[in-house]
Amino acid sequence: MADQTTAIQASGLSKAFGGRVVLRPLDLDVTEGETLALTGANGAGKTTLLRCLAAVLRPTSGQVRWFGQSAASSPTARRLIGMVGHESRLYPHLTVRENLVFSARMYDVAEPARRTDQLLGSIGMSAHAHRFPTRISHGMRRRLAIVRALVHDPPILLLDEPFSGLDEEACGWLLGLLREMRARGRTVCFTTHDRQKTADLADRVLHLAGGRAEETRAAEATGSQEAPLKVRAA
């Protein structure tokens, strides 16, 4: 059996805001190349878990590792992940192109301008490169937010409800993109309410309720081989 690398490892991860426990302690291993879907009702803790896995939210307890590197150890470890949140995170007074070039520079991408032009071309937005984010549609901003998370070609991609606000065409584009990432062996973790997308994309599904995580086998929906249970309460 091929040796599988753990892309994301969370140990004893929990989060409380004041006295309110949002995420109860859990251990989670996501294998390299796996696509994990986080599902659950509003307020279940999906975004909190995703943000802890991205190390933008400091957990109350536990730690997160990306390919064995502690997420909190060094800023350079952040090159391993790309994250797409609810907001587009585009600077309103920088053009579309300037926003991407800035991100590319922050991630030490070689030839940031060329990489930016390549990405804009891949999403059909070259013509909008010199427009400001406030002058483009919400769907275009979402696409930009997604490609910006990919500007440095990270091995791990974390997406918070990536399909929200996208029209049918954009959803199709994103589905294709995520399938391509899966084919390239990238690790993807996304939150969603959409069961169909979950079934289409996910190897494993983690269902959150009341801050507790329970794995639902995606095999039941996709018909593929069963994945071993890798989620347990800490």
Added chain:
Amino acid sequence: MAAKLWWMIHKDLVSECRARRVWPAMLLLGTVVALVFTVQMDLLPTEKRRMVGSLLWLAIFFAGMLAIDRSFASEREDGCWEGLLLCPISPTAVYLAKLVVNVVALAALQCVLIPLFIVLSDVPLLARPGAMLLTALLGNLGIAAVGTLLSALATAVRPNGNLLVLLVLPLVIPIVLAAAEATRLIAQGDLGAPWWRWVQLLGAFAIVFVTAGAVLFDFVIED
């Protein structure tokens, strides 16, 4: 890190030049305060030279806080703050970039206020330009170092509030006093040992507060 620092500074300066949200208000407030101070106070020339340092640095402090207060607010409003935190850059680099932008803002303010004070008060502040430049630079550094750190804290606690001046005032008073005294001595043409002591004090404050800001910033921005 130096390249990333430069691009963060560049990003903020370009954004401000295009948005023109903060600096015009800062310059206007500084001008109004300077006008009120200088026009309303009918003083003898010797008294003006004694008072000009205090008035100048009061105007710089109040107007400068407008710019410093917005250092992080705009990033948080546009959802970009988290995007910046996701990047592989140390929090210290983010702090230093914001610090430099705030120092530039204060310098731009002084480029307007100092000539205004010279014209309205007839006080030779630029008779010794090197001394005035050194005093202004160290004063800016100290005020911006404290203001940048506490702006991050204030924005995290109350994003749309006006906590910053309350938080900054106790820490900035010694810097403003030292800068005001050094400026008074420049206006009076006395660049001896007393002036040098005030400048050394300003330098010490600048070193301490910049270092403290760089070290503490990571804890201040912790979510």
